[in-house]
Structure formats: structure tokens, C-alpha cells
Amino acid sequence: MRKRHLSYIKAVLGRIRSATGRATPLVRTALLAGVIVAAVLFPIAAIGGLAVKSGADLIDEVPTELTAVRPAQTTYVYASDGETLLTSFYEEHRAYVPITEMSPYIQQAIVAAEDTRFYEHDGVDPRGVARAFIANTQAGDVAQGGSTLTMQYVRMALRDGAETPTEVREATEQSATRKVREAQYAVEVEKELSKAEILERYLNHAYFGHRAYGIFAAAEIFFSKHPRDLTLVESAVLAGLVQAPSAYDPVTQDQQAAIERRNWVIDRMAELGYVAPRVAEQEKRKPIELNTSTPPNDCVSVPTDHNDWGFFCDLFRRWWLSQEAFGDNPLQRQDALRRGGYEIVTSIDPDVQETMQGHVVSKEPTGSPFAHGAVAIEPGTGLVKGMAVNRNFALNAAEDATVDDIAGNYPDTVAPLLGGGELAGYQAGSTFKWFVLLAALDAGLPMDTRISSPHQYVSSYPSGGPASCGGYWCPRNASPEMAGNHGMWSGFGQSVNTYFVQLQELVGAGAAVRMAENLGLTWRTEVDQTHASPDRADGWGPFTLGVSDANPLEMANAYAVAAADGNYCEPLPVVSIKDRDGHEVTYTDEHGNQVPVSEPRCRQAVTPEVARAATDIALCPTGSGAATGSCGGWATAEPVSDIVGRPVAGKTGTTDDNRTAWMVGYTPELAVAAFTADPDNPMNAAGGGRASQSILTVSETLRDALRGEPVTDFEPPPRSIIR
Template sequence: MGAARTTTYTTGRWPGPSTPAQRRALMKLVPLSITFGLIAALGIMPVIVTVGFLGKASAEEVLELPEDMVLPPAPKSSTLYASDGVTELATFGDQYRVELEYEDLPDVFVEALLATEDARFWEHNGIDATGVLRAAVSNYSAGGVSQGASTITMQYVRQVLAYNALTPEELDQATEDTPARKIREMAYAMAVEDAMEKEEILLNYVNTVYFGNGAYGLGAAAQLYIGKDPQELDLNEAALLAGLVQSPSEYDPINGSSEAAKNRRDHVVNRMVSAGVITRAQAQQVIDEDLSLNPQPRPAVGGGAADSSNWGFFTDYFEKWWSQQEAFGASPEERLARLNRGGYEIVSTLDADLQARAQTAIEDQLAVDSPYALGSVVVEPGTGRIEVMAVNRVYSTNTTNNGPNTSVDGELGSYPNTTNPLLTSGPGLPGYQAGSTFKLYTMIAALERDMPLSTNYNSPNQYRSQYPISGDPNCGGMWCPSNANESMAGNHDMRSGFGGSVNTYFVQLVEAVGADRAVEVAERMGISWRTAEDLGHAANAQGWGTFTLGVTSNHPLEVANSYSVLPADGVLCDPLPVDVVKTNDRDIEFESDCEQVIDAEVARAATDASRCTTGYGADSGDCGSATASYIAPMVGGPVAGKTGTSDNFSTGWFAGFTPNHAIATFIADPDSPQNNVGSSRTPLPAQASAEILKAAWESNPTGSFAPPPAALR
């Protein structure tokens, strides 16, 4: 970079100093001219302001900016990748750009641009004193501002400061028509010229300047207006594009006045004649021609999933997570602005291969046009890394052809297209009743009180509890739950009670340990309350016996992460969607905040009972029957978990884990909770989970479950 190149139109680019040393030598002659030039150029402003400023600061001081006054890089879109660092999930940014290298800049465009915008670019040090004086005389004569004196370097400074503005106040500061802004801009320009080669400044300007219609930089503009790569531009096309940078809207050849655009193009070629870079005959040939246009559609830019069916819900969660990270700004708005303009390369935690297999497993069980949502989340135990977010929906705002809401006449449902965060919580979406998956927290509360897995209760088909209740099912005002079927009645310990999901066993267990202790365990393991009803019950948890059967509203990410505590030997980690954020100067690695929330031996005992559900079998004793005994043979490795069904089959769940992955899968009607999924659909979460965990185990068939301690067997 830096060597002068010839052009087919002239003997070379602009004459002037050819080496950095020569340029800097010339710069030393400029300060006095700058001082008088500033005073004259700002004649329409209060002269005393400029004189006062320059009387206190020498030109050398203007050049030596404070260390914290650093020109930020020009904005670029950020890209979100899967955990492989290759699969692109989404881009974030509002600007269409095609980055060019210096050798990609066509001579004909550079000649046109400099002839029109900055004829002494190769000579000045960021401020063109001659241009300032000329503009000052013109402005004084006109009684206002009729000419500007901004160099390419000053324009570059202004556009970068404006593009990187994160608030309206910062944007005003970058663009306000005041002496302070002009002086700051000039100081920046001098500092930029002192720190960068001319070729680098020119390249940065050409890559960032706005050409209109959403195109930033020559690479994007050449494609958008001409349908060509920049290197293919001819004189007519180069002059048209060079003319746009002064006022893209006024000279817009596509949506504005073609006459104005042609007049501006003709002005450019006439300036090129004056500069001596083309002949009058070459200029006249262009003037006699029509505009050379071949408009192309602008590629989509902005936040969104590259493949909305597979990645959209994860991308949405990531964006919300980013907005909460204080490292990226003082407010959510500032953080998202940085995401859109920071040019970050973000390696997420999403496993692209496992996500694809999970999406297939989900849709094999339930099509995307079903009113029922079937969705799954997978996290990594001990790290909180989110590896899968799959649901039988398409992440899209276009709901025109959606099916009807099953409970509200005349309203469309959220299928197949939606942006509702079905796998995480959101406004109006606190979650879905998780049913018997919550028996885990009662079992852990009992284990923490030194009640072993062998704790036995005679469990009748229906049991009259100690908890008052006004609704059904009650016996004389007391809660009287029943088992799913009469065959479950009999003696059970924790293994058979958990594996067979015996309601009346767990009601007796929660009475023994206290419902408040079961609620406290759930909170320790990451479960939270979102509805007023749940918050009210949690505040008076001692009488909340129904809690053990999963009556609260929760979402799959929360439940999956909670179950990940068991294979992590009692460690809970915050959910994490990002591994690394790569910036221009460093890589920022992210790790989740983790905490030991239950004792490792308690976690191992709870895992042992959870093995009974899947048919994997407990290490410590007989399991009895199992609600999903087919899962272990399908997975082909160690697997544990719990099925869950809420009252009247309104929802269905499976939450479980292998040594390396934790999963939660649900089925419900998000639009109409009263639209029960039915007994035929409640097994679908377990079936989908089995397929997903099978794929996960095949990708990493390592690890095992540690046996429970003797004291808790």
C-alpha cells in the first residue's frame, strides 16, 4: 500500500509529496496558514471564539490530542456464528457495506472523487488552508455559507463520529454547525493525518462514505447503482458515483431527479478536466451520454437469523442477553447500538449440528402448522452453555397466513410464524405448567434432610393431604390428589416413586420435608416465579403442597438449566449463549457465573433415582416401573430425567440429562392454555428428547453417573 499508480486518463494521480517524510515536512509549514484560515473560514461565526481558542492552543497542541480522544473505527455489522466459528447464524447492523482493499479502488473513481471533493488531498495535512480561505471569501461575500472547506480527512472524521454516535446527544455533537465542532473536526483531521498514511485515510473514507439508498462505501454503491464490481467502473459510472457523496438524496438517480443526477455527474467530469486528469473531449463524450444505471435490489441487512427456521429463537435470546451485558454499554439501547455498529465476530454456544438434528426430531413429532408448540432446549452441565433451541415454529414477523387462535374467534394464532420467545420467558409468556418434573425439588429437599432413597410410603390411589384447598380435588376442604392410574397404588421408595411418577408418594414426601423447603430448593436451582399467583404462593410456601406436582409457570431454558445441576454434581451456572466476542484488538472470552447450590452427594442420589424414569436403572436398588423406559435404549448411554403432565393434560414435559447434556422439552398451546394437548400428545416431549439426547450422546459418548453415597441409598 502506498505506491502511486497510473491511470488511463492521466500520467498519474494527484501531484504532490510522494513519501510520508515529504508529506510531514510540508505539514510543518502549515500551522500559521491554518490559524489565519480558521479565522477567515469561520467568519460567519463569532471571530472572538476562534481567536480565543487559537490564542490559547498552538497548532502543535491541536495535533497532540488527549489519549482518550481517539477516533473510533467506522461502524461495521456484527456477525453471530455457531460454536464452530464458521456457521453464520445472524448479522446485526443497519448498513449495507462491501469492504474494499486499497488495490481494489479504481483510479478513475479516485480521480473523480478527489477532483470534486478535495483537489489538494495529497498535499495538505488534513486541513486545506487554501480551500478554507477561498470558502471564507465566498461565504463573506454571500453573507452566509455558500461554500464549505471540508477535506476528505475532515469528512471521514465527521462521518465516523456520526456513525458511532450511540445517543441523539452524541449525534448532535458530531454534526452540529458550531465553532467547537468545526475546530474539533479539524483537530481530529490533523491527528489522523499524523497517524495514518494518505492511502489508508482515502481507503477508509471510500469504504464508509454514504452514497444513498442504504449503500455505504464504494463497494456497495457500485453494486447497488451499477450492478458491477468497483474495478469495472468506467468514467461515466465513476463520475456518477463520485457526485453522490456530496448529497445522496439531492442527486439520487434512482428515486430522485435523474436530471439533477446528470447535472452533478457532468459537474464532476468538468472538475476532472480542470484538474487535468481527463481531456475536454473525454468529458464531452460522457456529458453527451445518458446516466449509466443498472439498479440492483439491496441485500437484506440488520438483525435476524440467517436461517430463521433453525436459528431465529436462539438469535432472539442472544440479542436480549447482549442488551443486558454492562460491558457493552451503559444502557440496553447503547449496547444494541454497539452490536449493530461494532463489527464484532461473535462465536456463540449453539451447536449447529445438534440444533439441526433437534429441529428434525421436533418436527418429526409435530409439524410446524400445529397449534401446539413442541420445543426443546439443551444446555451443557457445569458451564450453562446453550447448545440447542428448537421448536416447531418459524421465527418470522409475517403472520399473514397463520392458523386461527384456538380460543379467540377472528384472531390469528402463533403458528407457524411467530417471534414470541416460546423457549424463554417474555411479556405475556411466563411459561407452561411443568407438571411432575417438579417432583425433583421435593426429592432433593428430602435427601438434604438425610432421608435416603429407600424412604418408603404406602401410596394409595388417592391421598388426603394436610393442605387446605378450595378447588378440586379436595376431600372435606383438603387437597386430595390421585395417581395417574390405580395400578400405581402400593409401597414405594424414592426410586420407584420418582421413576413411576407416583403422585401420592410425593404428597406424603412433601408433607414430611415441608413444602417451603421444596420451594427453596427449586429457587436455589434456578427456578423463578413470574405470575402474581405463583409469587403469592411462594411468599407463603409452607402451605403450598401442590407445588410438588408442578403447578407453576416455567419455560424450557429455565427447567433444562435447573436439571443440569445434577450431572454437574450440584453446580448451577447461569445460561450462556456466547463463547467469544472478537473485536479488532482482542478476543473477549465469556464464562458463566457458577455456584454450588446442592451438595454433590445429594446430586448423585437424585441422579440415581432419576435414572429409573428412563429405563437406565438405578445403581442403588430396584426402580419398579418407569414412565419412559424406552429412552435409555434409544440414547444408548447413561440417561436420567423425569416426565411431566399437568392437570387435564394441558401440557406435557420431559426434563433430563446425560453426563454431558441437560434437556427440557415441552408441549402446549401458547395462544390458549385451556386448549389441552390431550393424553395422546403428552408423550411427544419424551420421544423428541430421546432422539435429541441420542444425537448428543453420539457426538460425545463419554462420561458416566457417579453412584450415590451409602448413607443416601
């Protein structure tokens, strides 16, 4: 057998002499070495048909993935403190680690396990080839490999960099051609990279099992530590896994195989002088002490102690997929998120989130069919500081649906109940009077626009429904006591329906609809889209009473505009995004400037004068008291100011039969919107007992989030806009 194999190798070498005649000496050497390696590692039958190309053709150019540092890496997402891990995204869990941040033990162990002559050869090891040749000849099969650590790195890098089906096949096929290519590339790589650089890249590409790609992931998954902290025993365990992760798996397999493999690695380390024989014997007697961890992946894997953060994570993910800076389409952006190795600091404030979540679930338990949720936004930036709801962000939907054919959005759901997704939201009630108010002020109507407001008013809007009088819509106030002559302060503070219907008639329902759109609202249902269309909007009489759907993310942001002196900012879930090289990610704006993706995107939606006037009026519902006019006595959310302990502007909102209950409140520093509704059955009345939940959640969140912060007063409006 040995003579037969040697004769075959000589024959192959003779066949390729003419093919390499014009190649450089280095190319010729690499090609010859590659063919020898291929002949050693493959049975004669498999290599007999090898068609040898010229060396110049085979290594015309070394692929950039062999020298560049571009393996897929895990993206990490943190809370606003930059330390609290929210989740991570990956296809292959990997984070690139420079060799200076790796324990010397793991460097020594991998050399001992995979290539003892790594520091002596130039990419292809003749001694290793000869050793493998003898072993394989005696066995009549492939009993031992001849690939150097550099050749293994080449194989891994080509595999990880493969994008097309052809590249994948060429990088993974069991063929002599591949072996020849790897040997040639290995020689070239050794020319361009130092041994330390090759070892660094190898350890960042190697697969260790349990979805651990690279030494960072392996150290984290098996031992819950950084590679710099790996001990000799731990390093030997990990180095022993690379050859056969499943066979030597210390987690799911009998540890005896892993121990024997580890001890073999330690013995090799001792032979190479990396560890004294006495120390090696001591280390071999130690048990394998695992401390496994499973890194989160995507939003459904948010750590259990932050399960409620999944709704914010989902908002972030949807936002990312909409950003052109990360790709031309959502598929490319998703790929960038899962492979790009970004470090992302989000806007979610752990303190705000924790306090808001506590207030939410204390009022409506997680198992309730009624959803109670809240969103907090920073005025002037649009940064989303918290998203809380009495639900678990999880895939396994409950079976206790409230209506037939609905899976039930409690206690587990991944539906975007708080905004940022395709769900329309919930009828917003009188919180929509905000848009009529701003439209009127923007049109030049003074704050003291006084209107006689009876208990019931026959409007100019045609209607054939139950709330019609002689073919026209005729809404009523919540109580006959509200009737009277009102200005904007008392009309808003007491939520007088008949005042705002008439105010909407003065300014035009279309103007109110356009104002809502100007402040970020989107019409998601077909009914709302029809009513909001330019040719129909002026006839949308019930708009001011909040018959349309909205979500708390939109509503908090719409009210935050007034707190920011009229600046509208898109809801933003991030404060910093850095790529794998530590550079801030940017996009090109309409002026050709490079702008950080994480920079707030704001515009002047209404003038500062209009914003300040609206805020002064919105102080009435909360019991804070307007600076420039009379709130008219009682208010719909009078306890808010006392609970928060500082001036708060805002508005309540309820719909027929208390099917939904809303509160939006804001200070100069924070805007919070809360709601209670049944997402599965919108006709299910929350009842009077739940009407105050949103008021209390908003009040208590503002109080706790701003505790210790100096009290900031709102700027009063100019006197010219009052009367």
C-alpha cells in the first residue's frame, strides 16, 4: 500500500510540472505542497481525477477575507446606562477579541491541540504531512490530518465569507482541489500576517459547539467569563473541542470523554514546555467546573428579569429595519443587525422602565384580559425612555381568548401593544381634543375664544347614526353641569364636548386632522384612512371626541411637542450606534451631510407661542392651574398635580361605556401616555373602576422618574395670544 501511494504521489507531481512552469517559485512550492497534502488526506480513488490548474490561476489573488477581520459578529444592545444588557442579535454568536485580551493559556492550548509546529512552519508543515501520510497509509484511510493551524484558519475564513452557493460549495466540499487551494492560501497568508495575527483570527473563527463561534462566545457560554480570564484547565477543555465539538461536549455528553481530551491537551502543553510536568499532573486531577450561560438572541430572548423590556426591544428592531443606513431593504438591514457586530446603546432608562412597569402591574395584573400600558418620551429629542404593559413579551400566546378565533393577547404576546407596529391602537377619547386645540391656536384663534356650550349641541356635520338630531350629529357633554359659556381653559379642563365640537367647526375638522398628522399620528384602519382623506376630513365631526385609534407611543410624543416649544421629534429608541470598529454609524441627510443615525430628527411643528399657549391650557385638567386664564373650577384629572408635586400639563380621555381610559401628562422633562383597554375585544368595557388607572400610572411615573430633579416651570404664552 505504501509503495502504491508513493508511486501515485510521484505521478501526480510529474503531471503538474508543466502546469507550474511559468509560476513563481513561491507559487510552485505552494502548489506542490498542496497536492502532497491532498494526496495524503484523500484516498487514491478520490484524488485520481484531480485536474490540476496552474499555480498562477489558483492563487491569482488571496481573498480579502483571509487577511481582513470580518467574520460575522454578535450585535449587543444595551439600556441607556451603557451597561445593562437588553439583548443581542446574531446568526453565529461571536464577538471579535484581540489576542492581547485572550488568556495565554488558550493561545498555548490551541497550538498544542491543533498544530504543535505552528511557530516553525510557513503555512504548510512537511513534517506534519509526512506524519499524516504514514498514519493514513497504514490505516488505508484518513486516520490523521495534515492541515496546519493556518490551513484550518483559511478553511474557516473562506467558509464564513462565502455568500453565493458556489462559494459555499467550494469552501466546504471534501475534495483534493479544496486542499490544494487551502495549502496555497496558507502560504500566502503567512507572508501577509504575523503568527500572532493568524492565531488571533483562528481563535475568533473557530467553532466550539453550542452555537459558540469564536473564543469570546465559547468562554461566555461554557464558563460565563471573558477570554482573558480563562484558566489552564478551562483553556484545555475549549481547545479540545475544536476538532469534534459534539464528541467532547462537556455539557450534554458524559464528561469522561471531555476529561480525557482535556488531559491530552494538557500533556501536549507540557511537552511543548508551556506548563511544567508537575503542574500538568495537578491540573489534570481537577474536575471540569462549568458555569454555562445562554446569551439572549432577538427580542423574545430578553433576560427574564427584564421580560417587560421586550416591547421596547421590538420597537427598536422595527425602527432598525426602517433605517436605510443599514441596507437597501429590510432583509439587508436584518442581516446587518444579526452579523454586523454593532454596539448599540438604546434610550430605555432602567429606572424609568422599572418604576413605570411597577405602577402598571400594580393596577392591572398580567393575567387580566385588559391591557394597561404606558410609554414615556423625552420632549425635544423623541427618546423613548420606557414602555410598560401588563404582559409578558413571549411567543406562546395564551388560550384564554375573550372572543372566538382570537389567540388571546394575555398574558403572553409579541403584538406591539404600545406602538411602533402595525396594530391600530385604541380609541383615544377626549385626548384628541388636543389636536383641535392646537389647530385653533395655530389658526390664530385666541385662548379666550368663548363659546356658549349647551349640554347637547346640534352640529353642522350630517349624520344618520343614533347620535343624530334631524340628520345632523348632536353630541352631549358627560354631565349637564358642564353647560355654560367656556373659553379654551375651562373647555379643555372640564373636557366639554359641545365646546370642542363648535371649536372644531370654527377651525375645520380637516385642519385638526392635519394637525394630528403633523404631530406624528398615523391612520391604520381603513375607516380612519377614509375619514382622514383630504376630500373627507372636513366632514369628520366626531374626530374631536377621539373615535379614531391611536397608541400610547404616538400620544405621548404628540403631547411632548408642546413641552418642547413646538418641536416635533420622531420617536427614537437609540442614543448611540457604533460599528465593529468603534465608529459611530451615520447616514447622508438631504443636504449631503453625514449625520449620526442616533441623532434626534426634529422639526418645528408649531410655533413656540402656540405650544406655550396649549401648555397653559393643558394645565387645567391636571389641577395645576393656568397662568393666564381661569380653569373654571373642577378638572378631569385634578389629583395629578398634587401627586407629582410639580406643574403638569395633560388630558384625560374615555370612550363610550369606558371601553378605553386614557391619560397623557407631561412636564418639561418627560411626557407619559397611559391607557386601559381590551385589545382582543375593544367593545369590552373597562368599567368605571379602571377609569382612574391611567391617571394614577401617569402621575406616579412622573413623580418617581423626576424625584430629586429641580422643578422646572413652563414658559407662559405671550399676552398677544390670550385675547
